Amino acid sequence: MDTEITLRVDGAAHPLTVDTRTTLLDALRERLRNTSPKKGCDHGQCGACTVLLDGRRVNSCLVLAVTVDDADVTTSDGLAAGGEPHALHRAFVEHDAFQCGYCTPGQICSAAGVLAEARAGWPSGVTDPGEDGGDLTDDEIRERMSGNLCRCAAYANIVPAVAEVAAAEGVRR
Amino acid sequence: MTTMDRLVGAGVARIDGPAKVRGTAPYAYEQDPGEPICHVAVVQSTVNRGRISRLDPSRAEAMPGVLAVLTPANAPRLGHGLASDLPVLQSLDVHYQGQIVAVVVAETSEIARAAVGAVAVEYSAQGPDVVLSAERPDLYAPDKLMAGFETDSVIGDVDGALASAAVTVDATYSTPTQHNNPIEMHTSMARWDGDRLTMWDANQGPHTIVNDLVAAFELERDQVRVISPYVGGAFGSKAFTHPNQIVAAMAARVVGRTVVFELSRQQMFSLVGHRTPTIQRVRLGADADGRLTAISHEVVEHTSRINEFAEQTATPTRVLYAAPHRRTTHRLARLDVPPPTIMRAPGETPGMFALESAMDELAHQLGLDPVELRIRNEPARDPERDLPWSSRNLVACLRTGAERFGWAGRDLAPGVRADGRWLIGTGVAAATYPTRRRRAECRITGHGDGRWTVEIDGSDIGTGAWTALTQVAADALGVGLDAVELRIGDSALPFAGGAGGSTGMTSWGSAIVLTARDVRRELDEKHGGVLPPRGIVVKGGVPGESPHASDWSMHAFGAHFVEVRVDRDTGEVRLPRATSVYAAGTIVNARTARSQFLGGFSMGVSMALHEESVADARLGHYVNHDLAGYHIATNADIGELDVHWLEEDDPYVNELGMKGIGEIGITGAAAAVANAYWHATGLRVRDLPITPDKYFRELGAG
Numbered sequence: 001m002d003t004e005i006t007l008r009v010d011g012a013a014h015p016l017t018v019d020t021r022t023t024l025l026d027a028l029r030e031r032l033r034n035t036s037p038k039k040g041c042d043h044g045q046c047g048a049c050t051v052l053l054d055g056r057r058v059n060s061c062l063v064l065a066v067t068v069d070d071a072d073v074t075t076s077d078g079l080a081a082g083g084e085p086h087a088l089h090r091a092f093v094e095h096d097a098f099q100c101g102y103c104t105p106g107q108i109c110s111a112a113g114v115l116a117e118a119r120a121g122w123p124s125g126v127t128d129p130g131e132d133g134g135d136l137t138d139d140e141i142r143e144r145m146s147g148n149l150c151r152c153a154a155y156a157n158i159v160p161a162v163a164e165v166a167a168a169e170g171v172r173r
Numbered sequence: 174m175t176t177m178d179r180l181v182g183a184g185v186a187r188i189d190g191p192a193k194v195r196g197t198a199p200y201a202y203e204q205d206p207g208e209p210i211c212h213v214a215v216v217q218s219t220v221n222r223g224r225i226s227r228l229d230p231s232r233a234e235a236m237p238g239v240l241a242v243l244t245p246a247n248a249p250r251l252g253h254g255l256a257s258d259l260p261v262l263q264s265l266d267v268h269y270q271g272q273i274v275a276v277v278v279a280e281t282s283e284i285a286r287a288a289v290g291a292v293a294v295e296y297s298a299q300g301p302d303v304v305l306s307a308e309r310p311d312l313y314a315p316d317k318l319m320a321g322f323e324t325d326s327v328i329g330d331v332d333g334a335l336a337s338a339a340v341t342v343d344a345t346y347s348t349p350t351q352h353n354n355p356i357e358m359h360t361s362m363a364r365w366d367g368d369r370l371t372m373w374d375a376n377q378g379p380h381t382i383v384n385d386l387v388a389a390f391e392l393e394r395d396q397v398r399v400i401s402p403y404v405g406g407a408f409g410s411k412a413f414t415h416p417n418q419i420v421a422a423m424a425a426r427v428v429g430r431t432v433v434f435e436l437s438r439q440q441m442f443s444l445v446g447h448r449t450p451t452i453q454r455v456r457l458g459a460d461a462d463g464r465l466t467a468i469s470h471e472v473v474e475h476t477s478r479i480n481e482f483a484e485q486t487a488t489p490t491r492v493l494y495a496a497p498h499r500r501t502t503h504r505l506a507r508l509d510v511p512p513p514t515i516m517r518a519p520g521e522t523p524g525m526f527a528l529e530s531a532m533d534e535l536a537h538q539l540g541l542d543p544v545e546l547r548i549r550n551e552p553a554r555d556p557e558r559d560l561p562w563s564s565r566n567l568v569a570c571l572r573t574g575a576e577r578f579g580w581a582g583r584d585l586a587p588g589v590r591a592d593g594r595w596l597i598g599t600g601v602a603a604a605t606y607p608t609r610r611r612r613a614e615c616r617i618t619g620h621g622d623g624r625w626t627v628e629i630d631g632s633d634i635g636t637g638a639w640t641a642l643t644q645v646a647a648d649a650l651g652v653g654l655d656a657v658e659l660r661i662g663d664s665a666l667p668f669a670g671g672a673g674g675s676t677g678m679t680s681w682g683s684a685i686v687l688t689a690r691d692v693r694r695e696l697d698e699k700h701g702g703v704l705p706p707r708g709i710v711v712k713g714g715v716p717g718e719s720p721h722a723s724d725w726s727m728h729a730f731g732a733h734f735v736e737v738r739v740d741r742d743t744g745e746v747r748l749p750r751a752t753s754v755y756a757a758g759t760i761v762n763a764r765t766a767r768s769q770f771l772g773g774f775s776m777g778v779s780m781a782l783h784e785e786s787v788a789d790a791r792l793g794h795y796v797n798h799d800l801a802g803y804h805i806a807t808n809a810d811i812g813e814l815d816v817h818w819l820e821e822d823d824p825y826v827n828e829l830g831m832k833g834i835g836e837i838g839i840t841g842a843a844a845a846v847a848n849a850y851w852h853a854t855g856l857r858v859r860d861l862p863i864t865p866d867k868y869f870r871e872l873g874a875g
Binding site (some may be wrong): 019021022026029030033035036037038039040041042043045046048075076077079080085088089092093094096098099100101102103104105108141142143145146147148149150151152153154155156157158159 | 186187189190191193194195196197198199200202203205210212281282283284287354355356357358403404405406407408435437438634635636637764765767768769771772775776779799800801805806807808809810811813814
């Protein structure tokens with residue numbers, strides 16, 4: 001069954017007819033040919049498809065496209081406002097926080113989500129009880145970025161890349 | 174030549190980096206074929222060995238949007254000479270679970286996947302035989318191992334030396350089946366224009382894939398073009414052609430449209446290879462001072478019923494330590510499993526786990542520091558080939574690593590350090606990987622305006638080749654980075670072997686250096702040293718191995734030092750820090766090389782603690798065939814990594830003195846973790862991965 005929706009992606013509205021089984025990820029990659037978010041498992045296990053949905057990070061392979069009619073979707077490409085690289089883009093290149101680059105747009109969207117969560121004071125599984133989550137220590141970054149698998153295992157470079165931006169944004173003390 | 178060596182060694186940021194972080198670098202699935210794309214999904218066998226007794230595609234064929242259902246009854250016939258898993262849909266016989274038995278082509282991916290469920294298949298099947306053991310009566314010795322290594326090596330009287338040794342170790346280690354699992358799933362997009370095939374594909378070397386497509390579809394080489402500029406990881410699984418390339422080309426030809434076949438993550442566990450499980454018995458004999466008198470390393474591993482893949486697991490034992498009496502053997506069992514393939518440092522990775530664990534056990538028996546034990550057994554020459562080393566700095570790696578890590582004063586006793594619930598230990602292991610060079614061709618075009626185009630069918634699977642080769646070319650031509658346009662990842666470019674065996678830089682980099690020398694000679698001889706306005710084109714390359722390869726033993730070496738913490742109540746293992754030091758010749762790009770080293774080491778940590786594909790003995794499949802079940806290291810599993818390398822000048826290996834660095838990082842890493850785990854807990858886990866259940870198993874056994 002097909003349904004008409006409008007997907008707002010990286011600031012642009014796209015009227016679209018989708019199969020009701022179509023995931024947000026497939027709507028982006030197969031219908032709009034926006035291939036910034038990647039498919040690594042299609043089951044919410046690897047994080048390569050991470051995008052920001054109304055500012056929060058989600059695995060776009062676990063979201064049905066028909067449920068996000070009129071929501072704001074931001075991909076890593078969309079984080080480059082006006083074509084200027086985002087601070088996370090620069091930090092990932094500078095710290096060589098990737099090798100093959102396939103999981104990387106998802107890592108970067110996830111990191112953008114982490115920064116927002118820290119700004120909001122959200123704790124993680126390694127935050128001491130009673131403390132707010134506004135201080136992105138290395139251990140906090142490792143924990144919060146663990147939903148994004150990197151088979152090249154650039155983890156030891158992802159941590160300082162995210163830390164550098166966190167410090168600049170005041171969420172790393 | 175004033176700018177020579179200006180760029181080689183520099184930590185140039187990846188030139189493909191800005192596009193990759195935004196997600197705009199096009200991987201195989203993401204290429205624009207110039208027309209709408211249809212989707213392929215496949216029906217896979219649910220039995221390991223048998224024959225299709227009924228196959229009814231009619232319900233699937235009737236679904237709106239389905240363009241074709243290919244089965245053994247209607248699929249085009251393929252040419253001969255293909256590897257055993259490539260003749261897709263050519264017979265009703267089933268040789269492994271997951272074998273493709275039908276192919277659906279549809280207008281959308283949703284329709285294709287739904288149609289797969291509508292294809293009815295029945296089998297007559299035998300029970301699966303998937304369990305490896307060292308006691309199987311059908312173990313056999315292959316004629317040769319992968320990469321041409323001898324199956325066995327025997328020097329001296331090993332049994333006699335073991336019987337008379339002052340100290341011995343006799344232990345059996347095992348490593349499980351592992352799957353490469355690059356995060357980009359294998360993907361092939363095929364388009365036919367008449368009898369010409371274009372394929373956008375995820376692989377480690379387009380020329381390799383072309384060979385099989387030419388054979389399968391009975392074409393001439395110039396009728397096939399494979400394009401792969403960006404590849405989302407590979408680790409060996411994308412080195413050789415797998416059924417996906419054949420299926421995509423076949424489906425596109427049948428429906429007359431561009432099709433894409435993107436494997437599912439689950440299909441990555443049956444269609445693109447795996448690392449064989451191993452059972453390894455290691456026996457060491459030493460005198461009271463810790464000098465090895467005998468080394469025996471006997472390997473049992475599997476291959477599939479339809480191909481022979483004989484992993485060279487004990488080959489690092491042939492080079493690492495001195496001992497007058499030595500033996501390595503490899504025996505295989507043919508099982509009802511999908512064809513195994515190469516996975517990062519095939520041979521060295523499982524083999525070094527066993528050897529370097531056994532060395533740790535020997536050090537404990539001797540009451541000797543495990544770093545010192547290794548230094549005492551440093552061989553002056555290659556101990557089996559009896560050749561000098563082109564360069565070997567294992568001892569310097571051990572000493573430098575020990576200093577950086579803070580090894581001095583380490584307590585030898587296991588299981589005696591704790592921080593609250595956490596038991597703390599440290600471990601060491603060596604790393605090694607052979608240095609080779611393969612045939613590669615290159616074309617360099619000098620344009621009249623001073624720009625240069627360098628063309629070679631190399632491949633960047635995440636290694637940094639885009640950047641490092643550009644550096645090599647710029648230096649060799651005596652120009653800046655911006656003056657060089659590199660072209661790789663396209664079978665229309667001059668021949669190069671695939672990215673594998675850590676031969677990318679040593680082969681492609683050497684080809685570029687030698688071709689650039691020809692460029693400069695031609696400029697000097699014919700053009701007065703100046704690039705003429707109409708430009709020049711020069712073709713060159715390297716024929717194969719270094720001319721010194723038969724006179725010198727060529728290997729990279731390294732040493733890992735790790736700290737682990739083990740929760741005494743749950744058996745959870747954490748890795749807060751590690752130091753790795755390498756001696757790997759000239760390092761071309763300091764930034765991307767560091768990532769190769771730390772990525773390889775981290776994959777070794779993943780192997781030590783997480784990775785295991787579990788075959789169901791009754792049903793024959795890999796039970797945990799996705800990333801929720803097959804665990805790989807996550808960010809939180811990796812602590813602070815200190816990566817360092819030594820200056821090493823090797824005049825024999827190749828033009829720039831480079832040794833491959835893509836694989837050495839994983840070698841020895843799992844042993845270093847296991848040795849640190851023993852030092853923390855007093856428990857020796859010889860069967861990877863070291864999961865919490867084994868903590869309790871060993872506690873109970875102790």
